[in-house]
Amino acid sequence: MCGISGIFNLHTAHPIDTELLQTINRLQSHRGPDDEGYFFDQNIGLAHRRLSIIDLSGGHQPVFNETKSVCVVFNGEIYNFQPLVTELANCGHTFSTLSDTEVIVHAWEQWGVECLQRFQGMFCFALWDQNTQQLFIARDRLGKKPLYYSKTQRGQIVFGSELKVLLGHPDVDKTLRDEMAEEFLMFGYVPDPYTAYQHIFKLEPAHYLLLSPNAKVTPQAYWDLPAPQHIQSWDETQQAMIDHLKAAVNIRMLADVPLGAFLSGGVDSSAVVAMMAHYQDDPINTCAIGFNESDFDESDYADQIAQRYHTNHTLKVISADEYDLIDKLTDVYDEPFADSSALPTYRVCELARQSVKVALTGDGGDEVFAGYRRYRLQMAEQQLRGTLPYSVRKPIFGILGKVYPKADWAPQFLRAKTTFQSLAMDPIEAYGNTMSRLRADQRQALFTPQYQKRLNGYSGLEVIKHHAKNAPTEDPLKRIQYLDIKTWLAGDILTKIDRASMVHSLETRAPLLDHKLIEWAYSIDNQSNIHGNQGKYAFKKALEPYVDSNILYRPKMGFSIPIAQWFRGPLKEKLAHTVLSERMFDCGYFRPEALKQLVHQHTSGRSDHSDALWCLLMFGQFLNRQA
Numbered sequence: 001m002c003g004i005s006g007i008f009n010l011h012t013a014h015p016i017d018t019e020l021l022q023t024i025n026r027l028q029s030h031r032g033p034d035d036e037g038y039f040f041d042q043n044i045g046l047a048h049r050r051l052s053i054i055d056l057s058g059g060h061q062p063v064f065n066e067t068k069s070v071c072v073v074f075n076g077e078i079y080n081f082q083p084l085v086t087e088l089a090n091c092g093h094t095f096s097t098l099s100d101t102e103v104i105v106h107a108w109e110q111w112g113v114e115c116l117q118r119f120q121g122m123f124c125f126a127l128w129d130q131n132t133q134q135l136f137i138a139r140d141r142l143g144k145k146p147l148y149y150s151k152t153q154r155g156q157i158v159f160g161s162e163l164k165v166l167l168g169h170p171d172v173d174k175t176l177r178d179e180m181a182e183e184f185l186m187f188g189y190v191p192d193p194y195t196a197y198q199h200i201f202k203l204e205p206a207h208y209l210l211l212s213p214n215a216k217v218t219p220q221a222y223w224d225l226p227a228p229q230h231i232q233s234w235d236e237t238q239q240a241m242i243d244h245l246k247a248a249v250n251i252r253m254l255a256d257v258p259l260g261a262f263l264s265g266g267v268d269s270s271a272v273v274a275m276m277a278h279y280q281d282d283p284i285n286t287c288a289i290g291f292n293e294s295d296f297d298e299s300d301y302a303d304q305i306a307q308r309y310h311t312n313h314t315l316k317v318i319s320a321d322e323y324d325l326i327d328k329l330t331d332v333y334d335e336p337f338a339d340s341s342a343l344p345t346y347r348v349c350e351l352a353r354q355s356v357k358v359a360l361t362g363d364g365g366d367e368v369f370a371g372y373r374r375y376r377l378q379m380a381e382q383q384l385r386g387t388l389p390y391s392v393r394k395p396i397f398g399i400l401g402k403v404y405p406k407a408d409w410a411p412q413f414l415r416a417k418t419t420f421q422s423l424a425m426d427p428i429e430a431y432g433n434t435m436s437r438l439r440a441d442q443r444q445a446l447f448t449p450q451y452q453k454r455l456n457g458y459s460g461l462e463v464i465k466h467h468a469k470n471a472p473t474e475d476p477l478k479r480i481q482y483l484d485i486k487t488w489l490a491g492d493i494l495t496k497i498d499r500a501s502m503v504h505s506l507e508t509r510a511p512l513l514d515h516k517l518i519e520w521a522y523s524i525d526n527q528s529n530i531h532g533n534q535g536k537y538a539f540k541k542a543l544e545p546y547v548d549s550n551i552l553y554r555p556k557m558g559f560s561i562p563i564a565q566w567f568r569g570p571l572k573e574k575l576a577h578t579v580l581s582e583r584m585f586d587c588g589y590f591r592p593e594a595l596k597q598l599v600h601q602h603t604s605g606r607s608d609h610s611d612a613l614w615c616l617l618m619f620g621q622f623l624n625r626q627a
Helices: 018-031 081-090 101-118 163-167 180-187 234-250 267-279 299-308 322-333 342-352 365-369 373-387 390-403 417-423 427-435 440-446 449-455 461-469 476-502 515-521 537-543 563-568 572-579 582-586 592-603 610-626
Strands: 002-009 035-040 044-050 070-078 121-129 134-139 148-151 156-160 200-202 207-211 259-262 285-291 312-318 358-360 507-509
Touching (some): 018 035, 018 044, 018 163, 035 070, 044 121, 070 101, 081 101, 101 121, 156 163, 180 427, 180 440, 180 461, 180 476, 234 515, 234 537, 259 267, 259 342, 267 365, 285 299, 299 312, 312 342, 322 610, 365 476, 365 537, 373 427, 373 476, 427 461, 440 592, 461 476, 476 507, 572 610, 582 592, 582 610
Parallel strands (some): 259 285, 285 312, 358 507
Antiparallel strands (some): 002 044, 035 044, 070 121, 121 134, 134 207, 148 156
């Protein structure tokens, strides 16, 4: 796990500013505090920050081929590098290190762009081939490792593992992207390939750039989820589930430094720890975060798994004063990011780094095995859509969606506003409505007429529609899983864990997001994934010999914090100071009276607007950084 950056002259030949590249590369020194390295040629400069995990003494980067004509800087891990070393050595390639990085160089020489099909891991790398004058930049299939890039007016491509690298370059245009407020309030993050800035982009997961002088900057896809060719039977699923889990965990346990795991007490992290225990005789290092509010605390369940597998378990209890991290989160994520679980994630990474340098996580289980409650609700909605024609649904449920109150205070079965709205929509629109942090009507109520005019009808739903066109199946559940993997997983879950871990110089690995496991799991029968009111059913049944039933089948809590209470108590003043600031009033996006109403209704206890206000707080914090 490291950080990379670079500058490439796309149109004009002139020396790279070495001091500038060193300066912006060091802005991400937290990603790699152990070492740094540079390569400069006439039109290219590559930079690296290293967090040493494998081949501690010989893994300095950049890494070259035998003739020094090809070099690479690399962030991540190639888990299957050892068999690739054997294969490439048999093809005549000579290796001078024991690191996985060198595999990339020789794989490029042997297979070109097709080398990406050979790699099993999480990665983002930049490779320069002097012979062909090509710069090859690639990001892993799921987007575990980030890459930002921009083209300057001088014709240079500037790239880096974090936004702060590009923001530190004087020639990178830092004009805010107007659509990002609409997208952010819908998603809670700015979705790939966009950023908060008009001229800075994210390289999307499973994409690469192949650049040469005067070439167009056109990202290309190299992988996607395959169409389910064979829906597996229950017996086939149960027999293969544990084998795939064990293989995905085992390949991620290679490290030359202390290794451990996050243990939340949920199904996914418990499964990972149970599989790790199969391969490690010594006690596993596990860590967990607890909350002093019982409604948010899962630490007893984490302790239960820790005792069963005799782990070296560490627990840190977060109290109500942890909100002081909010200012830090703004610096960590560089652009608006509204997942409030980033706060406890920051703390659990901080805790883990005290004893390990690598931690396995349970990220991805809900997306891969259909664990979210909204999957079941959306399937129920889809059944109703199948019984009532659109011409009937739209007027009936459209009216109900408008007049039904937003009852966040009520029991779950009475919170029907979003459901009524979704039933008046087609499945893709309904998915976007369900996934929105602020629904379209809520966003419109906040936006100024001037901003709505500038949007000219644009909605963040366009991002979802774009991905839906590429879905490999029309199956309603699998299409939703596909959309989650393309948007929510990459934009929220993996962004959250990458920044929170790397700010503490901690490498995290996600076995449940092994691409081979995902390709297999995508063919699990829907009835095996969702059984009655139970999500992840096949996954849980396979885990019964390894995880106690009271953990497997208890209601999902999530990794949340009590922000509703905080906004009425210790964060009340900060909320008003940020959301009701002149900066927010004058930015042109929001109607001041709408912001005032939202804050007053929540702080007075009349309504629960905590999700919306958290988004606005994060947006206000971001704007304050632009001043």
